[in-house]
Amino acid sequence: MTDSHDNRSLDRRSVLKSIGAGTAVAVGGLGTSGAASADESDTHYHNPVGPIGFGDVSIIEDGGTYYAYGTETPEDIIPIAESTDMYNWEYVAPALTETPGWHPTESDPGCWAPDIRYHDGQYHLYYSLSVWGSDDAGIGLATSDTPDGPFTDQGPVIQSGDLDLTNCIDADTVMVGGQPWLVWGSYEGLYAVQMNDPMDDIVPGTEFQMAGDSIEGPVMLQDNGYWYLIYSSGQCCEGYDSTYRLECGRATSFTGPYYNQNGTDLRDLSGSHDGVPILEGNDQFTGPGHNDVFQGPDGDWWCFYHVEATADDETRYMMQDRIEWDDNDWPVIACDGEPSSQAPAPGEPSGCDDSGSGGGSGPIADGTYHIANANSGKLLEVASAGTADGDNVRQYADTGHACQDWTVTANGDGTYAITNVNSGLWLEVAGAGTAEGDNVQQYSNSNHPCQAWTIEDAGGGQYRLVNANSGLLAEVAGAGTADGDNVQQWSDNGGSHQLWTFTPV
Structure with a gap:
């Protein structure tokens, strides 16, 4: 089981700049776009749940408080939000006060796609450092004694070229039999490589390919006797023109091979939307993608993700929906594979019927x-x-x-x-x-x-x-x-x- 994740490629930085100054810190409770009028009850939540601009979100829990980390905004680098119920989120602070300076050749790199993990007494925040459109990228590490920071940069973990591979962004760390692994990739293949025990470096020679091209943002989930590889496909960062969606494959062992619902080896994927969607947009929410998975205290799995736009606002927002399982143990998100406007809160019954659809995913929750x-x-x-x-x-x-x-x-x-x-x-x-x-x-x-x-x-x-x-x-x-x-x-x-x-x- 992983305890955080997050990812992506394409221009997070320029898109987030379009949000405008000051918006990233104007948090204030639940979003209401695409939902019924404000509901203060504790039985349902409304999407969007998170602060504006929390793209590529990653989640962790500490002492009953939940923390979310997102791609940089015009106001801060890796913003942090917290929640005591897992669906009312409030902005806390930036994880980093300045952009790390180790990027090899490019100026003004973006700090994207955080992945949070608690390891060996510290909070490890993995982040992507790159320039939009460049293959010369890397994944860095920052650490803190507390989940709300401040975090101290520890430099790169992997850079493009270290393994003769490019576009090393969109990290997801995962423990496999007690051994840490790093999963990453954006548009030039999804890969995994073993990490050293401190989780601050990779072990060359252990890498392998998990999936093909034109996809990004891998996230791992282990359940039902499978390893599930969830990833984003399509175009992000284009507002209402975004085609982002989530797809997946699974394997009986971490090293694969990973096949999707049609029996296709994910390594054979070569284009956007070549896979089978498990979450795609609707009239209310455009471009759901770049997710994390998190298992709540009641054992329910949750998908945290962002949308590129809502029906009312061409801006990124943080979202969440339950992950259920169909009769063949494939994930079903938000009951019917489309973002919910409101749904039963964590700890409440899901609202889905036995077929994995209905109940909580329509415009109005039961x-x-x-x-x-x-x-x-x-x-x-x-x-x-x-x-x-x-x-x-x-x-x-x-x-x-x-x-x-x-x-x-x-x-x-x-x-x-x-x-x-x-x-x-x-x-x-x-x-x-x-x-x-x-x-x-x-x-x-x-x-x-x-x-x-x-x-x-x-x-x-x-x-x-x-x-x-x-x-x-x-x-x-x-x-x-x-x-x-x-x-x-x-x-x-x-x-x-x-x-x-x-x-x-």
């Missing part, structure tokens, strides 16, 4: 919510707290009654069932109607698609409720803002009276 109209601010409720089939659904100011509480449950097919807590009945379009103006009411479960809803993320913490049977949106009739105004279905007209927020109860 749970109980106040559903408020974005135009009026009033809550969706069953009129007069009715409990009968056919009772009307409307908007009303918050009364604190359970008739305004709704349980949202993923159906496993991309739709949700929405049931009233007070009555236990389903939100539906009356009579399975498909026309504009047809009424929304509650009714006993009929297993009809008129009782199924697609929740579409509209950005800014707002969502559309689309009836699966009719394809029409739930809205407040006439864009009304008064107590008691009716809720009906209508074609999408872009109005805020057709948008809703979900606040956990």
Whole structure:
């Protein structure tokens, strides 16, 4: 088992400079892009979880506190964040106060892709030192007595040319039978080499190739009788144009060979996206990649990674999602292989169904919510707290009654069932109607698609409720803002009276 990792290639430095001065230290709690309105409960977390700019993240735990390390930003070199619950992260300090000076030939090198490990009484922080577009790179080591630093640079561990190999960046250290190994690589093959016992140098002659070209950021995970090699494929660092994603292979021994889900030897890979994805972007999050894996105190595996952009912001953010396993022991991240906007917190049940999909990975996590109209601010409720089939659904100011509480449950097919807590009945379009103006009411479960809803993320913490049977949106009739105004279905007209927020109860 490894206790930290992280990696990449392509221009981290210039992309991070585009974030702008000051943003890296403006941390302040959970990100809300692509998520429901802010949830302070301890049962769910919202992505992005981390401070802005924490690319190529690496994680470690010390005495119940978790520490994250990221690629340099315009404000500091290897920023550090900490958390006591593994999902609320706050900026701490930079690990290094100046860029190490040992890079051989290039000026103004970037300090990228940290990998953190506790070894022999000290915290070892491995980092990449390179210039964008150059093959002349290396991996260095800085050490500290404490995880929050300060770290003292110890110089290079490996440099391009040491083993007649180039582009030595994106380190992941791993213990194999008590012996430390260094795994690395970016776009010119992924390799491993044995390290000496102090873990400050390599052992020439022990190196071997693990995977082919056009991939980077290797991370090792040992479980289920396998060694898993997770790596990033595609283009990073291009904002909304990024094509970054995670792929993987596995072997029964650390030295391989590593094969993917299609039976392809990873050494035969030669192009971006030649492998099988285990995490790729969606409408909310672009370019998930360069990850670490971390096993929480309850034994759950977590994938920490960054995205190149969110639906609201073309900036890198730190993300996290659970790693589950399918029936053939292949990793499934975030239940369905796409970044979650919110999901059950560490220590809570995953929310995935038995097939490794559903539950926690959709726009809204399973749970109980106040559903408020974005135009009026009033809550969706069953009129007069009715409990009968056919009772009307409307908007009303918050009364604190359970008739305004709704349980949202993923159906496993991309739709949700929405049931009233007070009555236990389903939100539906009356009579399975498909026309504009047809009424929304509650009714006993009929297993009809008129009782199924697609929740579409509209950005800014707002969502559309689309009836699966009719394809029409739930809205407040006439864009009304008064107590008691009716809720009906209508074609999408872009109005805020057709948008809703979900606040956990």
